[in-house]
Amino acid sequence: MSETSTASARPRQDLTNRAPAAARPEAAIALEGLHKRFGSDAVALDGVDLTIREGEFFTLLGPSGCGKTTLLRILAGLESPDAGRLTLGGRDITQVPAHQRSVNTVFQSYALFPHLSVRDNLAFGLRMQGVSKPERESRVAEIARFIQLGGLIERRVDQLSGGQRQRIALARALVCEPDVLLLDEPLSALDAGLRGQLQVELKRVQARLGMTFLFVTHDQQEAMVMSDRIAVLDGGSIQQVGSPKEIYERPANAFVARFMGHDNLFPILARDGVRLNTGLGALTVEPPEAELSETSDEDSLLLIRPETVDLRPLDQAGANCLPARVTDCLYRGSHAEYRLAVGDAELQAMINNRGRQLPSVGDRVCVSVAAEDLVTLADEGGT
Amino acid sequence: MSGPGVLAAPGGRRALGETRHLLLTVAPGVLWLLIFLVLPGIYLMGVAFMTNGPYGQPQMPLTLDAFERLAGYGILGWSPANLYTLLRSLAQTLIATLLVVAISYPLAYHISTAKARWRPVMLLALVVPSWTNQVIRTFGWMNLLAPGTPLAGLAESLNLIPSNMGLYPSNIAVTLGLVYNFLPFMVLPLYAAFEKLDISQVEAAQDLYASPLRTFRHAVFPQTLPGLLAGVVLVAIPAFGMYVVSELLGGGKHMLLGNLVARQFGGGANWPLGAAGAILMLLATFAGLYVMRRLGRRLGGGDEVVI
Numbered sequence: 183m184s185e186t187s188t189a190s191a192r193p194r195q196d197l198t199n200r201a202p203a204a205a206r207p208e209a210a211i212a213l214e215g216l217h218k219r220f221g222s223d224a225v226a227l228d229g230v231d232l233t234i235r236e237g238e239f240f241t242l243l244g245p246s247g248c249g250k251t252t253l254l255r256i257l258a259g260l261e262s263p264d265a266g267r268l269t270l271g272g273r274d275i276t277q278v279p280a281h282q283r284s285v286n287t288v289f290q291s292y293a294l295f296p297h298l299s300v301r302d303n304l305a306f307g308l309r310m311q312g313v314s315k316p317e318r319e320s321r322v323a324e325i326a327r328f329i330q331l332g333g334l335i336e337r338r339v340d341q342l343s344g345g346q347r348q349r350i351a352l353a354r355a356l357v358c359e360p361d362v363l364l365l366d367e368p369l370s371a372l373d374a375g376l377r378g379q380l381q382v383e384l385k386r387v388q389a390r391l392g393m394t395f396l397f398v399t400h401d402q403q404e405a406m407v408m409s410d411r412i413a414v415l416d417g418g419s420i421q422q423v424g425s426p427k428e429i430y431e432r433p434a435n436a437f438v439a440r441f442m443g444h445d446n447l448f449p450i451l452a453r454d455g456v457r458l459n460t461g462l463g464a465l466t467v468e469p470p471e472a473e474l475s476e477t478s479d480e481d482s483l484l485l486i487r488p489e490t491v492d493l494r495p496l497d498q499a500g501a502n503c504l505p506a507r508v509t510d511c512l513y514r515g516s517h518a519e520y521r522l523a524v525g526d527a528e529l530q531a532m533i534n535n536r537g538r539q540l541p542s543v544g545d546r547v548c549v550s551v552a553a554e555d556l557v558t559l560a561d562e563g564g565t
Numbered sequence: 566m567s568g569p570g571v572l573a574a575p576g577g578r579r580a581l582g583e584t585r586h587l588l589l590t591v592a593p594g595v596l597w598l599l600i601f602l603v604l605p606g607i608y609l610m611g612v613a614f615m616t617n618g619p620y621g622q623p624q625m626p627l628t629l630d631a632f633e634r635l636a637g638y639g640i641l642g643w644s645p646a647n648l649y650t651l652l653r654s655l656a657q658t659l660i661a662t663l664l665v666v667a668i669s670y671p672l673a674y675h676i677s678t679a680k681a682r683w684r685p686v687m688l689l690a691l692v693v694p695s696w697t698n699q700v701i702r703t704f705g706w707m708n709l710l711a712p713g714t715p716l717a718g719l720a721e722s723l724n725l726i727p728s729n730m731g732l733y734p735s736n737i738a739v740t741l742g743l744v745y746n747f748l749p750f751m752v753l754p755l756y757a758a759f760e761k762l763d764i765s766q767v768e769a770a771q772d773l774y775a776s777p778l779r780t781f782r783h784a785v786f787p788q789t790l791p792g793l794l795a796g797v798v799l800v801a802i803p804a805f806g807m808y809v810v811s812e813l814l815g816g817g818k819h820m821l822l823g824n825l826v827a828r829q830f831g832g833g834a835n836w837p838l839g840a841a842g843a844i845l846m847l848l849a850t851f852a853g854l855y856v857m858r859r860l861g862r863r864l865g866g867g868d869e870v871v872i
Contacts, residue, residue, distance in 0.1 A: 260768050280771040281780070293769035297787040306783070307773035358773065 734816025758792025
């Protein structure tokens with residue numbers, strides 16, 4: 183069938199034969215100035231602007247209470263924003279009720295209907311849309327094949343394990359072929375092994391369908407593994423939007439950096455162009471030009487990612503080298519984690535085990551970092 | 566009359582000690598039922614097949630007279646009065662139960678979504694009236710519905726009733742009385758069902774294109790069905806055997822099966838006929854419970870609903 187997919191009133195097409203993501207660059211979802219508060223003082227969303235592109239795997243990442251689930255529920259139509267506008271494929275859907283939105287959700291608790299069979303659960307959305315019985319059956323069979331449900335379809339909901347329920351919930355939403363699929367921490371209730379397996383499966387499904395996925399999680403590893411782009415939220419506002427690489431390597435502020443697991447943050451005491459005076463000592467940075475011109479005045483913290491640190495003997499000191507003493511070393515096989523005293527500050531380093539001699543506790547070493555690996559960032563949004 | 570009883574089927578083999586333990590714990594209940602339900606039931610059964618004596622007392626020989634009388638055959642030929650009473654009882658029970666359900670659903674939902682500190686107050690307001698005597702409350706309704714009262718006046722001005730007639734005694738007054746008396750017995754189990762309602766199922770239905778009405782049908786109704794069925798049992802069975810409300814608000818003209826039975830043991834003095842009426846009531850109740858059980862199974866997907 184043809185690939186004339188548009189957001190509204192699109193013709194029925196083969197589920198697995200949709201246009202690839204790159205061919206449809208238009209915005210799937212646009213949020214403008216979304217505000218939402220619960221009660222009198224609990225601000226859930228504080229002016230969120232966000233554009234999600236057609237066919238991308240987009241993740242809302244943040245700690246609990248950051249507003250990510252509220253944002254998802256507003257998109258689903260289960261909450262309404264106090265202010266702001268919401269468009270889906272160019273159409274304003276701010277006032278459209280949930281059951282008229284071409285958006286489907288995979289709920290955290292799966293929310294399968296226990297009084298219906300798995301088959302009836304899968305067909306539910308189609309039935310409510312008035313799809314004829316023969317077409318319902320063929321589409322349910324198609325999705326069951328696609329998600330590889332096998333014999334699960336004949337079971338009752340209470341006979342399913344957590345992972346199986348998760349896949350049924352996914353299939354139940356996918357079979358409706360929504361413009362956007364919303365996933366509310368769908369993997370959080372599963373054990374680690376199954377979780378990793380389903381991460382891969384979800385990513386595969388999304389890539390094959392070319393469907394826009396909006397995924398919510400508090401797990402930064404999960405977000406990085408799966409996403410095309412990530413929005414980090416805190417306190418109801420977006421802290422940074424970017425690819426996993428950008429978010430991880432160039433966090434916009436201290437909150438994003440800490441949330442992505444970075445601990446090596448040091449105050450910048452004085453700054454002269456690319457030369458910084460930090461709590462560790464004097465260092466030279468090499469930020470991208472745009473970053474230098476825009477934010478250098480506001481940036482007050484320096485981030486040194488542990489894996490960019492190199493430890494050298496003292497006599498091999500060069501540029502961006504700081505004398506340090508090893509205070510702690512955890513040997514982990516593939517790599518070793520170090521704690522180093524640099525002046526009064528403590529620095530963490532992760533050294534890959536390439537078979538060479540690793541420094542041991544008490545050794546005096548030189549901490550070397552490349553100028554291009556150093557990131558300066560704003561302190562705002564942090565704790 | 567019997568309330569909802571859980572019929573647990575003991576399955577599999579049990580150790581001897583466990584069996585003895587079970588017998589010991591069940592014995593008091595079984596004894597109670599035996600003395601106050603089974604034995605009187607058997608006695609009643611016997612009375613129903615006896616002859617009505619000159620002073621209303623049951624005596625030999627065994628006949629089917631009572632059942633023939635109940636079916637309407639008397640000395641003067643067939644009369645439909647008893648049949649009407651039975652049909653009226655069934656209709657009143659059905660209408661009152663439907664009305665109670667229609668009122669209770671929004672009410673229970675409203676209470677369950679109210680602020681936590683208001684919920685006990687609302688439930689209390691619902692239950693407090695039933696702490697007074699049913700007769701007194703029904704007298705209250707007589708005063709409310711009597712000729713010349715605002716309610717009766719309103720009904721008159723809408724040409725619903727002839728002038729100066731009042732709303733009572735009438736079938737409507739009986740229905741009102743039944744609804745009023747049994748409302749809490751429906752609201753409370755429904756409220757309990759709404760309390761533990763899994764809201765994510767409701768949201769899932771909305772998310773999957775179900776309109777508000779269909780969301781109720783597919784996500785709310787199945788979840789609250791156990792509460793609904795429990796409520797129906799608690800309302801319909803006592804309503805079917807109702808005596809006080811129909812006696813007072815029906816003014817003796819709109820009597821129900823309960824009044825018919827009561828009369829045979831009182832002024833009417835025909836114990837065998839009364840016993841036959843009671844047995845009919847019992848059979849109708851069992852039939853109703855059986856239908857409910859089947860209905861619950863079919864709608865509820867198999868288990869959970871136990872009556």
